[in-house]
Amino acid sequence: DAMVIQNPRYQVTQFGKPVTLSCSQTLNHNVMYWYQQKSSQAPKLLFHYYDKDFNNEADTPDNFQSRRPNTSFCFLDIRSPGLGDAAMYLCATGGRGYTFGSGTRLTVV
Amino acid sequence: DQQVKQNSPSLSVQEGRISILNCDYTNSMFDYFLWYKKYPAEGPTFLISISSIKDKNEDGRFTVFLNKSAKHLSLHIVPSQPGDSAVYFCGAKNRDDKIIFGKGTRLHILP
Numbered sequence: 001d002a003m004v005i006q007n008p009r010y011q012v013t014q015f016g017k018p019v020t021l022s023c024s025q026t027l028n029h030n031v032m033y034w035y036q037q038k039s040s041q042a043p044k045l046l047f048h049y050y051d052k053d054f055n056n057e058a059d060t061p062d063n064f065q066s067r068r069p070n071t072s073f074c075f076l077d078i079r080s081p082g083l084g085d086a087a088m089y090l091c092a093t094g095g096r097g098y099t100f101g102s103g104t105r106l107t108v109v
Numbered sequence: 110d111q112q113v114k115q116n117s118p119s120l121s122v123q124e125g126r127i128s129i130l131n132c133d134y135t136n137s138m139f140d141y142f143l144w145y146k147k148y149p150a151e152g153p154t155f156l157i158s159i160s161s162i163k164d165k166n167e168d169g170r171f172t173v174f175l176n177k178s179a180k181h182l183s184l185h186i187v188p189s190q191p192g193d194s195a196v197y198f199c200g201a202k203n204r205d206d207k208i209i210f211g212k213g214t215r216l217h218i219l220p
Contacts, residue, residue: 009150096143101152
């Protein structure tokens with residue numbers, strides 16, 4: 001089955017300690033998205049890639065970076081996580097209806 | 110400012126009855142609308158969509174209605190089943206192909 005896989009499912013990191021979340025896809029889609037979803041809020045787009053072309057949303061903090069080494073993989077790097085960065089992070093591939101991964105729930109302690 | 114609004118945080122419906130989930134939007138440039146279903150500890154799953162050139166799209170038990178003049182869409186589920194209990198997100202796209210989501214509505218199907 002064509003899939004979007006996020007690892008890990010749950011991540012605990014220390015305040016200020018860099019953390020990387022990963023996403024892979026078997027759909028071979030050229031567009032990938034990262035969303036942040038906090039409790040009871042709408043998923044918020046952080047950035048997306050069209051092939052290797054990186055597109056940052058205007059209000060995405062500089063603390064959030066991303067890498068896409070190839071079509072299949074995309075990484076979200078949080079350089080200095082704060083308590084306010086605790087959230088579910090969702091990766092998706094493009095298309096008319098996105099295909100989402102299961103998400104990574106990040107806890108900052 | 111929210112461009113996509115789901116004003117009901119939760120909704121309870123008896124099994125077998127119709128569930129109606131509502132969504133309002135403010136951006137008239139949106140040309141494609143989607144509904145996603147999300148179970149706990151899973152990512153959202155695409156359910157059904159509608160283009161702005163249509164006013165209705167049906168897929169089995171799920172129908173989406175679009176009222177462009179009112180900037181309103183709704184998802185109808187009939188008959189409602191226990192497995193429909195989930196959070197439903199409304200999303201909207203414009204030509205830049207990015208989905209803007211609402212906050213979601215938690216649907217509880219009661220036995």
